[in-house]
Amino acid sequence: MSKTTLSWKGNLKNNFSYMKNTIVNSWNEWDPLKHVIVGRADNCCIPAPEPAVDVKIPPDSVMKGKHGRRTQDSIDKANELLDKFVKTLECRDIRVDRPTPLKFDEKISTPDWKAEHMFGCMPSRDVIITVGKEMLEATMSFRCRWFEYLAYRPLIQQYFMEDPGMKHESAPKPRLTDKDYHKNYLSDKVSIEQRLEWAEKKYFVTTEEEPLFDAADILRFGKDLIVQHGFTTNLKGIDWLKRHFPDHRVHTVNFPGDPYPIHIDATFTPIKPGLILNNPQRKLPKEQRKLFEDNGWEIVYAAQPAHNSPPPLTYYSIWLSMNILVLDPKTVCVEKSEVYQAEQLDKLGMEVLPVDFREAYGFGGSLHCSTTDVYREGKMEDYFPKQ
Numbered sequence: 001m002s003k004t005t006l007s008w009k010g011n012l013k014n015n016f017s018y019m020k021n022t023i024v025n026s027w028n029e030w031d032p033l034k035h036v037i038v039g040r041a042d043n044c045c046i047p048a049p050e051p052a053v054d055v056k057i058p059p060d061s062v063m064k065g066k067h068g069r070r071t072q073d074s075i076d077k078a079n080e081l082l083d084k085f086v087k088t089l090e091c092r093d094i095r096v097d098r099p100t101p102l103k104f105d106e107k108i109s110t111p112d113w114k115a116e117h118m119f120g121c122m123p124s125r126d127v128i129i130t131v132g133k134e135m136l137e138a139t140m141s142f143r144c145r146w147f148e149y150l151a152y153r154p155l156i157q158q159y160f161m162e163d164p165g166m167k168h169e170s171a172p173k174p175r176l177t178d179k180d181y182h183k184n185y186l187s188d189k190v191s192i193e194q195r196l197e198w199a200e201k202k203y204f205v206t207t208e209e210e211p212l213f214d215a216a217d218i219l220r221f222g223k224d225l226i227v228q229h230g231f232t233t234n235l236k237g238i239d240w241l242k243r244h245f246p247d248h249r250v251h252t253v254n255f256p257g258d259p260y261p262i263h264i265d266a267t268f269t270p271i272k273p274g275l276i277l278n279n280p281q282r283k284l285p286k287e288q289r290k291l292f293e294d295n296g297w298e299i300v301y302a303a304q305p306a307h308n309s310p311p312p313l314t315y316y317s318i319w320l321s322m323n324i325l326v327l328d329p330k331t332v333c334v335e336k337s338e339v340y341q342a343e344q345l346d347k348l349g350m351e352v353l354p355v356d357f358r359e360a361y362g363f364g365g366s367l368h369c370s371t372t373d374v375y376r377e378g379k380m381e382d383y384f385p386k387q
């Protein structure tokens with residue numbers, strides 16, 4: 001890589017030694033990060049009622065019954081925080097690209113359904129996963145997120161032109177009719193206890209009508225992909241991933257204890273080879289720990305979050321404290337107010353970069369959610385030879 005002055009649209013003109021040529025390559029969650037996509041908050045909406053969304057919002061949440069474009073003030077604030085995060089990454093010589101927001105506040109429809117608005121393009125991690133040289137668009141499982149991949153197409157097309165080895169793939173778009181959702185989940189009367197019992201039995205809101213997965217349910221460990229079966233990813237989705245990635249070993253995991261199992265990235269967070277943080281309220285079951293223990297991986301329970309509740313108008317839990325971005329096996333970005341998580345990572349020998357982000361949580365999560373790897377150094381390795 002050479003020192004160069006670049007002027008990608010949306011990037012600062014600066015003398016950082018960014019990657020000059022586009023190369024798509026990322027095999028795990030911790031190798032040195034050199035090129036990443038960071039989302040934007042523009043036009044972001046609180047989605048209108050639909051089965052998958054209704055099940056995610058607790059009955060007593062202030063978001064219940066609210067929908068529509070978020071306030072301009074909150075959008076501006078989230079964009080300010082995202083821009084500052086981008087600068088932090090660029091100062092570390094990481095090239096950052098940004099999606100092209102759609103008019104998320106417009107109505108959408110397919111032959112099967114209509115939705116009042118879309119969602120947004122802040123949590124890019126949910127939509128696209130990079131596995132080696134491939135960028136794969138997930139099926140998604142919320143109707144309001146059906147068209148979200150379009151916000152990333154300008155970048156993906158650019159990478160396709162610039163890197164002759166890059167593979168662009170898109171999983172089959174799902175119908176997302178009512179057949180995709182279990183009816184008995186769709187009532188405000190379902191208690192948390194009932195949900196926990198169902199989660200324990202691996203009975204989630206999504207049916208097995210067709211393959212469904214969100215990209216943020218997948219973690220990359222070189223040759224092994226660890227995928228959470230829950231609200232946003234069903235077993236057919238995981239089977240689709242197995243057939244799509246025949247050179248990988250795809251493992252299904254569950255985390256009983258989570259009444260709203262959406263995305264793995266506030267539950268199970270690899271830090272570097274041999275070390276994973278696990279949410280202490282969502283413990284990986286004994287039989288599923290074997291793969292990690294047999295191969296010398298240590299699973300450490302994450303520190304308590306610094307807050308008792310998420311910020312207003314946020315879907316996600318206080319465990320966004322664990323939703324950190326690893327820049328390399330010695331450096332990690334942690335949300336600034338999450339002091340206990342920062343302290344734990346410091347004690348585990350990591351350099352911690354605090355990033356002010358809490359007021360952007362409502363737009364779709366924290367530092368892991370809002371990013372998608374394009375290039376990390378390194379290649380496919382086998383971290384679990386004993387299995």
Ligand code: DAV
Binds near residue numbers: 263266318365369
């Ligand atoms: O704990 O509410 C957050 C997942 C974000 N991608 C939670 C899950």
